[in-house]
Amino acid sequence: MTRHSQHANDRSYYSHHERKDAGYGYSKKDILGTDCFLPFGYCALSLVPPKNPVATPDGYIYDREFILENLLSQKLTLQEKAKKYELQERKKVRQELTAKHRAELKAIEDFQKTDQGLVSEDARHTRVLGDWAGSDERPEKRLRQGELLVVDKEKHREKSFWAKETTPCAAPTELEKVDTTSKCPMSGKKLRIKDLIEVKFDVLDEESVRTGGGRAAFCCALSKHALTCQQAVLIKPSGQVVLESVLEDCVYKEMKCPISGIELKSKDDVMKLQQGGTGFSAHNAVEVGAFNGIRSRGDDDRRNQGHLPKAGYVGLV
Numbered sequence: 001m002t003r004h005s006q007h008a009n010d011r012s013y014y015s016h017h018e019r020k021d022a023g024y025g026y027s028k029k030d031i032l033g034t035d036c037f038l039p040f041g042y043c044a045l046s047l048v049p050p051k052n053p054v055a056t057p058d059g060y061i062y063d064r065e066f067i068l069e070n071l072l073s074q075k076l077t078l079q080e081k082a083k084k085y086e087l088q089e090r091k092k093v094r095q096e097l098t099a100k101h102r103a104e105l106k107a108i109e110d111f112q113k114t115d116q117g118l119v120s121e122d123a124r125h126t127r128v129l130g131d132w133a134g135s136d137e138r139p140e141k142r143l144r145q146g147e148l149l150v151v152d153k154e155k156h157r158e159k160s161f162w163a164k165e166t167t168p169c170a171a172p173t174e175l176e177k178v179d180t181t182s183k184c185p186m187s188g189k190k191l192r193i194k195d196l197i198e199v200k201f202d203v204l205d206e207e208s209v210r211t212g213g214g215r216a217a218f219c220c221a222l223s224k225h226a227l228t229c230q231q232a233v234l235i236k237p238s239g240q241v242v243l244e245s246v247l248e249d250c251v252y253k254e255m256k257c258p259i260s261g262i263e264l265k266s267k268d269d270v271m272k273l274q275q276g277g278t279g280f281s282a283h284n285a286v287e288v289g290a291f292n293g294i295r296s297r298g299d300d301d302r303r304n305q306g307h308l309p310k311a312g313y314v315g316l317v
Contacts, residue, residue, distance in 0.1 A: 204218055
């Protein structure tokens with residue numbers, strides 16, 4: 001494509017290439033490294049090796065202190081929302097009863113007026129009543145000499161939208177019924193305290209666990225291989241963590257934990273744990289993209305290029 005075809009300057013609009021050069025509507029993609037993913041065995045809330053590790057039925061690892069605090073915070077927040085919802089429903093019921101009561105009183109009042117003959121369609125009454133016949137408001141009385149006109153300023157300010165006291169407000173958004181069940185922060189599924197399973201990690205690098213950093217801090221309890229991105233499993237009765245590759249030869253043959261000797265009832269006593277993240281695309285979604293649809297002043301000054309005028313940025317910081 002020639003330069004002239006990219007910047008023809010003979011159209012009444014900017015081409016895609018011109019807008020892209022000016023900083024509008026460009027995409028950016030980055031490749032995430034290993035540091036962007038949580039290593040195996042780290043608490044999903046504190047992001048450091050747990051002191052008292054527990055696992056959820058979905059295989060997520062948490063520190064007991066942090067997950068209990070999170071579940072308690074969820075419970076209090078949900079209970080508060082449920083209380084607000086109940087108050088809203090009670091208010092709606094009271095408003096409906098009030099409206100129904102007013103309608104009944106209005107019907108009784110209309111019946112009494114009709115029954116007592118207070119409402120008349122005689123033309124003589126219409127002439128006597130004047131222009132305000134049948135309305136609730138009477139015309140302003142004539143002022144005498146020296147008498148001041150009394151003006152209701154509040155009524156005049158009703159439609160003054162520029163005054164903050166009279167600014168119309170939208171009706172509050174109605175609250176929806178809240179499910180007070182606490183959920184796992186990672187999977188979003190129902191989670192109870194009794195569902196947490198104790199985990200016993202074999203520490204490979206004491207320094208990494210103590211400082212709260214580094215990778216491959218834990219190892220397989222049987223093979224002593226470092227656990228990074230391999231599939232690890234938890235033996236529920238004993239809490240031991242081993243590699244999935246040793247299950248067939250060392251666990252399922254005798255249906256017992258090879259470390260503690262505790263017997264397993266079935267294969268359901270073995271649970272998969274969430275794997276540690278890596279920088280490989282075959283293991284994790286390592287590519288992220290962003291689309292910038294608005295040109296910024298700072299980015300435009302940094303690049304110092306573009307074919308669109310900068311007059312629109314005058315006075316902006």
